[in-house]
Amino acid sequence: MAIEAPNDVVLFHYPFSPYARRIIWYLQLRGIGYAQCIQPPVLPRPDLSALGVNYRRIPVLSIGRDFYLDTRLILRKLEARFPDGKLGSDKGDEKALQRLLEGWIVEGPVFMRAAGLIPTSLGVMKDPKFRNDRESLTGRPWSVDALERGRPENVAYIRNCFEFLETTLLADGRDWVLKTERPSLADIEAIWPFDWLVEMKGSMPPSVVSEKHFPKVFAWIQRFRAALTAAKSSAPKPVNLKGPDAVNAILRSQLAEPNGTVDINDPLGLKEGTEVEVYPTDSGFTHRDHGRLVALTPDEVTVASKNKVGDQEVRIHAPRTGFRVTEIGRTASAGSGSKL
Ligand SMILES: N[C@@H](CCC(=O)N[C@@H](CS)C(=O)NCC(=O)O)C(=O)O
CATH class of the missing domain: 1.20.1050.10 (Glutathione S-transferase Yfyf (Class Pi); Chain A, domain 2)
Known part of the structure; x- marks a missing residue:
């Protein structure tokens, strides 16, 4: 029988990751039900690869077929998705x-x-x-x-x-x-x-x-x-999903977010639909996500990517700070370069 993820939320992590705890704590303090798919502490991570995610760090959170990289973006998204009783201030x-x-x-x-x-x-x-x-x-x-x-x-x-x-x-x-x-x-x-x-x-x-x-x-x-x-x-106990069950639950679900837009004034000058790669600049930079640029805002980039199992598209979202977005086939210039 197919296992569902509560609220369509699946957290990919391993328990001794201090970054993952930021998210687990948040979900527990809010009492938000979720599923977890425990990952090995070293590569390979075949469940994420099957889903079309190349990013190599932990945690990764999916809501439906949208994947969120980096705890900074994950927390922002959870606050927005579950606004009643959110933990962030409005002041x-x-x-x-x-x-x-x-x-x-x-x-x-x-x-x-x-x-x-x-x-x-x-x-x-x-x-x-x-x-x-x-x-x-x-x-x-x-x-x-x-x-x-x-x-x-x-x-x-x-x-x-x-x-x-x-x-x-x-x-x-x-x-x-x-x-x-x-x-x-x-x-x-x-x-x-x-x-x-x-x-x-x-x-x-x-x-x-x-x-x-x-x-x-x-x-x-x-x-x-x-x-x-x-x-x-x-709080509800997390539902444990084995890799293949997580893959099935996610691929059966819908996209969680409507299409965003690509800011035409963005300094990178990228156009919607351009094939890009997205990767962190501090570590794990050889593991890059590829896809069609769907949205580019001041603090988020979204690409549409193919998974390796079905025909459904998945969306991969990353924050802008600490991540680079480049058109495939072009080399990026590192933004922090200085001649001083
Ligand atoms: N800025 C990232 C950092 C995540 C990170 O560095 N996580 C560690 C685990 S605590 C990691 O991915 N280590 C390498 C690995 O597990 O492959 C975030 O906020 O999520």
């Missing part, structure tokens, strides 16, 4: 803080520094398959020696992040970042790498980062975990 200054926190961690250096604190004693770090996979992801050598050499600087950097939260956002003793009654999107945006590090034994020396040094940050993390436990107990 300009609060929205600004939300966006700045998102950028600080996802686009800025915080997550890379936090990832540099994964203890090298973890089994996965010694697995050559994992090491080779992450070398191909980042294009840089991945070695225990290099990680150990970088550790002191990463600890110093992360300590400053704890210090920043302790002495600014949380300094007045508030429970939640925007002084809300319950955790908001701003809490999700701010908390995830710090929660991940606190959970990961051996990531930070307790002589430098501990509850004693940063009581407010640690208490906030505890509060957030308690709020999640409470939300989880009343």
